[in-house]
Amino acid sequence: MKAVIGVDGSKYSEWVLGWLGELPFRARPRVTAIHAMDLQSVRPSFLTQPSVSGYEPDEGEAIHLVESRAKRVEAETKRQLAKLGLKGSVRVVQDKIAQALIEEAGRKGLIVVGSRGLDAIDRFVLGSVSTAVTLHASCSVLIVKEPPQPLRRLLVATDGSPSSQKGLQFLIKQFTARSKTKPPLVLLVHVMPFLRYTMVKEAGEKLLAQEGAMLEKAGYRVRQFPCVGPAAEEIMKVVNREQPDLIVTGAKGKNTVARFLLGSVSTKLVQQSASSVLVVR
Numbered sequence: 001m002k003a004v005i006g007v008d009g010s011k012y013s014e015w016v017l018g019w020l021g022e023l024p025f026r027a028r029p030r031v032t033a034i035h036a037m038d039l040q041s042v043r044p045s046f047l048t049q050p051s052v053s054g055y056e057p058d059e060g061e062a063i064h065l066v067e068s069r070a071k072r073v074e075a076e077t078k079r080q081l082a083k084l085g086l087k088g089s090v091r092v093v094q095d096k097i098a099q100a101l102i103e104e105a106g107r108k109g110l111i112v113v114g115s116r117g118l119d120a121i122d123r124f125v126l127g128s129v130s131t132a133v134t135l136h137a138s139c140s141v142l143i144v145k146e147p148p149q150p151l152r153r154l155l156v157a158t159d160g161s162p163s164s165q166k167g168l169q170f171l172i173k174q175f176t177a178r179s180k181t182k183p184p185l186v187l188l189v190h191v192m193p194f195l196r197y198t199m200v201k202e203a204g205e206k207l208l209a210q211e212g213a214m215l216e217k218a219g220y221r222v223r224q225f226p227c228v229g230p231a232a233e234e235i236m237k238v239v240n241r242e243q244p245d246l247i248v249t250g251a252k253g254k255n256t257v258a259r260f261l262l263g264s265v266s267t268k269l270v271q272q273s274a275s276s277v278l279v280v281r
Helices: 011-022 059-084 097-105 129-136 162-173 198-217 231-242 256-263 265-272
Strands: 002-006 030-036 088-093 110-114 140-144 153-158 185-192 221-228 246-250 276-280
Touching: 002 011, 002 097, 011 030, 011 059, 011 110, 011 140, 030 059, 030 097, 059 088, 097 110, 097 129, 110 129, 129 140, 129 265, 153 162, 153 198, 153 231, 162 198, 162 246, 162 276, 185 198, 185 231, 198 221, 221 231, 231 246, 231 265, 246 265, 265 276
Parallel strands: 002 030, 002 110, 030 088, 110 140, 153 185, 153 246, 185 221, 246 276
Antiparallel strands: 140 276
């Protein structure tokens, strides 16, 4: 698998690399780290306060500062890749970071970004990138919100649809449940609508049993959570109570405008959860 990550010198991009080193991939991904220099947005007033310092650098000097930072980020990222035993490369591009990540990953890669970046003054913001990538990417996206840690508890949201099946298959085919201690625990959540039909409840219980058996066969421990109500709201209740290390969810086939206006379940989980979220496509 090809993993494409955004790096900006913040602690969040360090977390991204740490997560790639910590995740239990069956085969470690090859990493392409991208640092974007948005030179068109460079303005001297963002880099200094003349009223305080009495000095305002010209645009050429401002660009030089941005380029110098890019070289430092590139060198530090290469060092971290080597330290974690990850193979890959670092690219510095003059482009918007979200667009660069999406183009590099294509349809089959995995984009990994932090949920925050450096502040706006430094013009190296990854904060809004996570939302942009989640909305527009054609491939799977991992939004990192916490420092790297071993995966002990994973929450998987399922509804039996092809998109949720992709999330399940990602765990089975891309990750291994082998562990030096106990296998990871999967919190398997299925949310049913407010319908007073016995067959709906029975179908939900059957789905949980079938998918739970698949995960157990792959080596995971499983706890089932049948819920009733609005999907995102009920999933978040389980998230807040169980505190998973990672949430895994499929992405529905809505277009970008519909996801933005109506809010898909995966988008709401990315926005509301304090846990890292893997949106599988």
